[in-house]
Amino acid sequence: MNQPKSERFDEQVLSKYQIYNSIFITLPFDNIKNTGALLPLFSEHCQAGFAQDKNPTQIIDDFFEQYVQQASDKDKIGLLFRFIQYIERQVVLFDAIEDASFTTMNNMNGQGTLRNIKEQAQAQQKFDELNQYLQRFKTRTVLTAHPTQFYPGTVLGIITDLGNAIQENDLSTIKQLLAQLGKTPFFKDQKPTPYDEAVNLIWYLENIFYHAMSSIYSYIKQNISGEELQNQVINIGFWPGGDRDGNPFVTTQITLDVARRLRKTLLKNYYKDLRRLSRRITFEGVYESAKNLEATLYQHAFMDNDATPLSADSILSTLHEMKQMLVEKHQSLFVDKLQELINKVELFGMFFATLDIRQDSRVHHRVMEAIVSETTAAGKDIFPKDYLNTSEAEQIDILTKLKGSITAEEISDEMANKTLGSIYAMKQIQLENGEQGCNRYIISNNGSVLNVMEAFTFLRLCDWQKPTADVVPLFETVDDLDMADQVMETLYTNPAYAEHLKRRNNIQTIMLGFSDGTKDGGYFMANWGIFTAKERLTTISRKYNVEVLFFDGRGGPPARGGGKTHQFYASLGPTIEQKEVQLTIQGQTISSNFGTLDSCRYNLEQLISSGIVNELFTAKQQPLSKENRSTMNALAQKSYETYVDFKNHPCFLPYLQEMSTLKYYAKTNIGSRPSKRGKSDELVFSDLRAIPFVGSWSQLKQNVPGFYGVGTAIEAFEREDRFHEVQSLYDHSAFFRALIENSMMSLSKSYFKLTAYMKEDEKFGAFWTIIHEEYKRTKRLLLKLTGYSELMEDAPAMKASIAVREQIVLPLLTIQQYALREIQRLQTESGDHQAALEVYEKMVTRSLFGNINAARNSA
Known part of the structure; x- marks a missing residue:
């Protein structure tokens, strides 16, 4: 851990990616030849082309002329689709390597972890305060099916196994898994149902959260609060199957089915734990109770009909009786393992996760x-x-x-x-899973x-x-x-x-x-x-x-409230109630921050500690001064006016419709709900969902929602020789610093050379220039404000991770822009181009996946 984080990244992530990627691109699959050999050349060609201010069409035409001469149009299209396939899988490989190196890249006992918080409280004579606070403080992470990332279950399994093999440096298994990855489909021909989405996310509950959350809860009991802890501290919410907002496919039956799937999955986990435990507590009295409970759990977990009522209280009652026998008659042998199961039942009851409507x-x-x-x-x-x-x-x-x-x-x-019907379903779920269900x-x-x-009336009417x-x-x-x-x-x-x-x-x-x-x-x-x-x-x-x-x-990228979550919550100060930290976790944030046991435990501890830090270690700090609050108000107002003017520009919606991937989000089949709320064919801004809106800017590598208006607002102070007021706000407000750092992340992930050709467009050239000027303005002023020489200077490892991911997907984005330009060209030419249009539209849609999935480090 003494090695700088950027060096650890180079050694543990980047070097391994280069090694394993070199193996991957030499593996032929689906009778494809030369694709792996040509992709590195294409990647370098894209970088060089944009450096020379070429547009995506020129870059791709030059590539074929230089490296794949005399190829037919069909061959060219085929190779571009195969490049997309490879790039999608390169992203997965990089994900797996970052997952495998998580404990090396992050100090599992460092800042923001419970051990660190405990030691900090002891050093400041606040251990009793910490204990009291944990008796009432909670965090709730709410898993949503919002489609900001979607790997099929088969691919999630490969990522997990690949990460394990990389940790073990098992080259033989790595090669097999890379070959499997090459032949495994990444997309579905049909949209998932809300129940499908729920099943996909329940995998994380069953395999990750169940173990990570109980580990945290057990640590608090053993090292801070003792057995008197009556507070869950950490629980989990669940939206798939209950979130009806704009999703006509969620029915009452699906809501009930999802709640029952949650309960049965949880009981299967209890059953497996108790079955393992029964092999140890083979003592008179205890063993018989364990086997009886095991049989009951099996019946409720695996059989269609629940023959006898079962509640969390009845399970806990039996487990506590067993614990008492171990203590009184068997020298407390294996009582610690039994206590772990008790902790899980206290945490998850019969519901596993609270289903929100x-x-x-x-x-x-x-x-x-x-x-x-x-x-x-x-x-x-x-x-x-x-x-x-x-x-x-x-x-x-x-x-x-x-x-x-x-x-x-x-x-x-x-x-x-x-x-x-949904409210009557709530009542039924409470009967079966308990009120927290x-x-x-x-x-x-x-x-x-x-x-x-x-809404309150609807409840009472039922x-x-x-x-x-x-x-x-x-x-x-x-x-x-x-x-x-x-x-x-x-x-x-x-x-x-x-x-x-x-x-x-x-x-x-x-x-x-x-x-x-x-x-x-x-x-x-x-x-x-x-x-x-x-x-x-x-x-x-x-x-x-x-x-x-x-x-x-909150979403994954800063434009949707994501970014450095721990810093955000720890920065709120004493004027905001923070008895609980509750936030939505979705898409790439689920897999990147909570996709492995290590990352899940680490990031959940960061959330818990953010509330503790705000309460115990920063609550006595002064809130924003009158002057700094005035500065923040003025910045927010000016940026708001700037953004509203931009949003009201006559080219705003047409630009998104004609120049971005907005309309292709609905075709990706990564989520069950429609990409907009209204049924009208005409695009209405208020009907537009935030995810395709933010995602479309991300595909353009313009990331407008994460910075637009920020630069203009700060520049207004600069022009009036009041920049020192913004500097004072930055120096004295952790909240403002968190905003600036997250906006920097949006700027870091912007790349205007990709779409520089648009400045020559007769209809949209001036509009593109407006966006680009605001980007340059914001970048200049944020560097001036922070004193950095480059964006994200304070987070070199994350900056390096973003850079590698951006490099991986640049060829894919080049292909996407090429296809969009071809669609625009064909739509202006006379004749029947329907078949060609369908091919290029498919190319745009397919290219969405890799870029969506590559954005996992935005949270």
């Missing part, structure tokens, strides 16, 4: 109209006949006092039927009190007058964030909702969406808007004695 507020409003209309027409005396014609304030008052119930089957409207209803695009009261479930508003847009505290104050003083909160221990979870916030308001405003919204929500919640828990909808 989510739907859009606009859908809820239409559902409410349908329910009112149908129940009134059927003569049910639930709503006043004129409800739909009353004001919003009157509707809130009516919903506050509402009584009565309906079944999903009573409502013929399809969406209303599904909405009520499904106890949160999340409202996307929440902008008003009525939005919350409508014969659930005292719901054992929480209503979670998700504030996303700049306007919604501005109103969030006023919305919540009204709810806190609403008699029905206040009574509900009282039954829920006066705890209110509020979700804030980085992804759509950035899409709506730009990078600075989204982050600062969420920060200040949290401050106001903290103040108003404390005023009404409500414990507010913030749940962040």
Whole structure:
């Protein structure tokens, strides 16, 4: 560990990649010859071509003229597709090598780990405070199926086995796995169903989180809190199968099936653990109890019909009886191994992960109209006949006092039927998996009190007058964030909702969406808007004695709230409530940060420690000064105005439609839900999902959402000789430094030479230049602000990893841009080019995969 991290990267990652890649490109598969030999030449040719300011078409034409002379058009197309195949697999190889070197690259007992936090607390005489804090602090990582990466299960298995073989330097197995990798398909002809997505993510729960989380929980018990720990500290949420927002394919039955799959998978793990344990605790009394419990677990895990009720409490009761016998009669032999299983049952209960239900507020409003209309027409005396014609304030008052119930089957409207069905599913899941199995209803695009009261009403209408479930508003847009505290104050003083909160221990979870916030308001405003919204929500919640828990909808790249997560949470300071750290984990972030036991444990510990650091070691720091807060406000406002002007440019949406890969995201079959919310063929910005929006900029290597407006905002201070004010903010605010570092990552992953040809385009040339100028402006000012000579100077290993990945995918992006240019050319020429267009469109779609997957280090 004394060796600099950049040197360890060169030795443990880069050198191994070069060695194993040289083996990989010599392995023929699917009767392909020469592809592996030509790809390094093509890669060098792309780099040299862009250095000479050539466009992608010129680069590819020159390559064929120089290296593959007299090739037919069919041969050229075939070779380009084979290059894509190889590059996809090179990305996997690099992933596996980085996974294998994780413990070498990261200090598993260093900063941000629990051992480090424990030692820091002891050194500062804060061990008792640490213990008390862990009795109430929690983290929740929520796995989503948002399609920012999608490896088939077969490829995930190869990555895992390849990583293990690389750790063992087992060259024979490595060669076999590379050959297997070469012949294994990377894409599917059909979209996965929501259930398919759930099964794919349950693999991580079963094989990674189950072991890593229990290891952390056991460490806390053994080394910090002792057996008196009554807090789970760490738990996990789950969206596939419950997230209905914009996904018409999620049904009530799928929700129930996913919850049952979670429970059965968990019970299989318990069964396997107990079966191994039974081979050791072969003592009178204990062994018989173990075998009886083993038989019960087998029945519930593997049989279709659960013959007898089973609860986490009943499992724990048996395990504690066994533990008592080991202690009292058998000298505590193997009691530590039994305690590990007890810890797992305390953590995961019968639910494994908490399944969240989510739907859009606009859908809820239409559902409410349908329910009112149908129940009134059927003569049910639930709503006043004129409800739909009353004001919003009157509707809130009516919903506050509402009584009565309906079944999903009573409502013929399809969406209303599904909405009520999902709530009845919540109740059923709680019966089978326990309350933690499904106890949160999340409202996307929440902008008003009525939005919350409508969802709250749906719960009560489903014969659930005292719901054992929480209503979670998700504030996303700049306007919604501005109103969030006023919305919540009204709810806190609403008699029905206040009574509900009282039954829920006066705890209110509020979700804030980085992804759509950035899409709506730009990078600075989204982050600062969420920060200040949290401050106001903290103040108003404390005023009404409500414990507010913030749940962040964060993505992988900085443009979607990702980046250096530990630094972000540790930087929030004392003005924001942080009793829990809750965030979404998705796509490449799942595989890169939580894909192995070592990386999962390390990154979960980083999340736990971020809350502890903020509470115990930085809480006494002064919040932002009045001057620094004024600077941040001005920066956010100026960047917001700049971004909104950019977003309102007449070329903005046409540029995305015609020059980017936006419309091809829907064809990748990596996610079950549509790529936009609306059904209209016309592209409407508000319907556009954040993932294809941010992803399309990433494919262009322009990464606009991660920096646009930042440079202009800082330059405004520079022009007025007030740059020192921004410098003061950077020097005194860890939050601002985290924003700047994450924006630097977006800049580092931009490469404008790829699309420099666009500046000559008659329609979009000026628009491309606007983006490029903002990139140059932002880069110059961030280097000036930080004092760095190059971007990400403080993170050389991550910078090197990004550089290698960018080098791997540059040929792929060159092919993608070539195909896009060919599509544009054919669309302007007369004649029937349908067959050729389909080939090039397939080339664009296929080239998306490698670049999406290569972006895993963006979190």
